[in-house]
Amino acid sequence: MNLNDYLMNTPVASIIFVITIITSVMAFNNVELLSKLILHPYSVARKERTYTVITSGLIHNDWMHLAFNMFSYYFFAFPLERAMGHWQFGLLYVASLILSDLPTIYKHKDDYYYRCLGASGAVSAVIFGYIMYNPTMKMLIMPIPVAIPAIIFGPLYLVYCYFSSKHGRDHVNHDAHMYGALSGLIIVIILNTQVVSHFVNEVSQSYFH
Numbered sequence: 001m002n003l004n005d006y007l008m009n010t011p012v013a014s015i016i017f018v019i020t021i022i023t024s025v026m027a028f029n030n031v032e033l034l035s036k037l038i039l040h041p042y043s044v045a046r047k048e049r050t051y052t053v054i055t056s057g058l059i060h061n062d063w064m065h066l067a068f069n070m071f072s073y074y075f076f077a078f079p080l081e082r083a084m085g086h087w088q089f090g091l092l093y094v095a096s097l098i099l100s101d102l103p104t105i106y107k108h109k110d111d112y113y114y115r116c117l118g119a120s121g122a123v124s125a126v127i128f129g130y131i132m133y134n135p136t137m138k139m140l141i142m143p144i145p146v147a148i149p150a151i152i153f154g155p156l157y158l159v160y161c162y163f164s165s166k167h168g169r170d171h172v173n174h175d176a177h178m179y180g181a182l183s184g185l186i187i188v189i190i191l192n193t194q195v196v197s198h199f200v201n202e203v204s205q206s207y208f209h
Contacts, residue, residue: 006078012090013077017070020119023058024066034059038117039101045109053105057097057119069119073126080130084192092187096125100180104173121176125184128154132188132195136206151203157181 006014027034039056043049060066081089100121108114131137131150138147141156148156161178164170188195 010078010081012086013081020058024060027059038115040115041105041108042112044105053098053101056117057122059117069123073123076130077126080126083133088191092129093122095187096180096183097122099183100176103175103179116173121180124177124180128181129184129188132199135199135202
């Protein structure tokens with residue numbers, strides 16, 4: 001598709017994609033902007049800078065962080081918007097961005113020095129939302145060189161996030177990944193209850209026939 005097609009067919013995903021890239025690049029070299037947009041659970045828990053629950057999803061730590069999230073977003077967000085609708089996709093993205101951060105805010109509400117940023121929670125929601133529409137697609141988990149079905153990828157990803165959150169020391173917000181993914185599943189099901197029967201039919205026809 002060309003630019004016109006993206007704007008016509010997936011306007012919400014396109015706008016989010018462009019804004020996230022522009023805002024992230026601007027914040028790379030602007031410490032003041034970064035500090036205004038980054039999520040600070042200590043402040044949010046005290047009803048200050050609550051807007052950062054959303055703005056923190058528009059900035060990233062570095063080029064690698066941005067590229068990884070936007071690469072994943074590109075492959076799943078645009079087909080998901082076409083599958084579920086424009087306002088539905090927008091609602092899923094914004095709601096999951098907020099919901100994925102709530103456990104982090106609670107967990108670090110008394111840690112003045114903790115801050116986090118990135119669209120990973122919302123991107124996880126997009127990926128898991130799309131899995132509901134296409135559970136038999138093949139997905140790659142680095143560094144595993146073989147693609148695996150999405151229905152297997154999903155549980156493995158959640159288990160990895162859970163144990164990494166409990167025991168990891170890699171400074172990655174695995175809670176946001178896990179709760180974002182769960183938010184994506186729940187929101188898609190709420191907005192389109194028929195997707196559950198579609199999911200079951202796809203899986204049964206592919207693996208039980």
